[in-house]
């Protein structure tokens with residue numbers, strides 16, 4: 707069993723109050739190269755997330771723990787803790803911290819203790835996968851672009867997260883070997899949620915995914931929550947979001 711942070715019922719947001727990630731074998735890019743204390747900057751981000759309405763202490767703790775600056779190119783390190791998406795190569799982006807926290811909170815929907823197995827579609831640079839690894843017993847994260855799958859592997863090496871499994875493949879098909887999942891989260895938006903995800907979701911589980919409102923060719927993207935209850939599926943459309951498109955096949 708890997709070490710995971712304990713989740714205090716109330717978080718102390720003072721700098722250094724939340725445990726920082728395990729010391730890395732290589733020097734910290736922020737503190738070494740940019741004269742910035744990443745722990746303090748991160749706590750400031752966490753404080754802002756709390757101000758935006760994120761209340762789940764486990765989510766705030768995970769956001770305070772995972773060093774986002776390690777997942778972006780060195781030229782963008784100074785923007786790593788701003789609430790903005792940033793390019794990660796191959797036309798893809800790392801999600802805004804506010805969106806990562808919001809989706810993680812929706813995924814947990816008040817569950818106390820860690821979620822069970824979670825499937826993430828769209829590993830990208832691996833940041834959200836690292837956050838999820840602090841909130842779930844196992845995380846399966848799948849990426850269709852080999853270049854990013856490998857980048858995520860590289861970015862995540864220093865964290866040594868034994869409960870995070872990086873997979874290369876088409877996430878539209880889900881990942882049946884890890885099913886059933888307590889939760890499925892998509893970091894790329896399509897017309898609808900694939901049937902495979904619904905089939906691979908446990909009863910009592912939840913999917914959080916960006917989809918186009920109004921179906922095929924429809925205008926704006928919004929967050930869709932699907933709950934699989936013993937009585938059937940319950941769908942809730944939430945706020946507008948802006949994610950890269952989900953695509954079939956691998957490249």
Ligand code: SAH
Nearest residue numbers: 800828830831833834850877878893952953
């Ligand atoms: N969670 C990521 C966000 C990455 S952006 C992060 O923290 O960085 C979304 C990612 O979804 C892109 O890397 C894109 O290549 C990937 N993607 C799109 N369609 C996919 C599919 N069918 N299967 C797996 N990954 C997919």
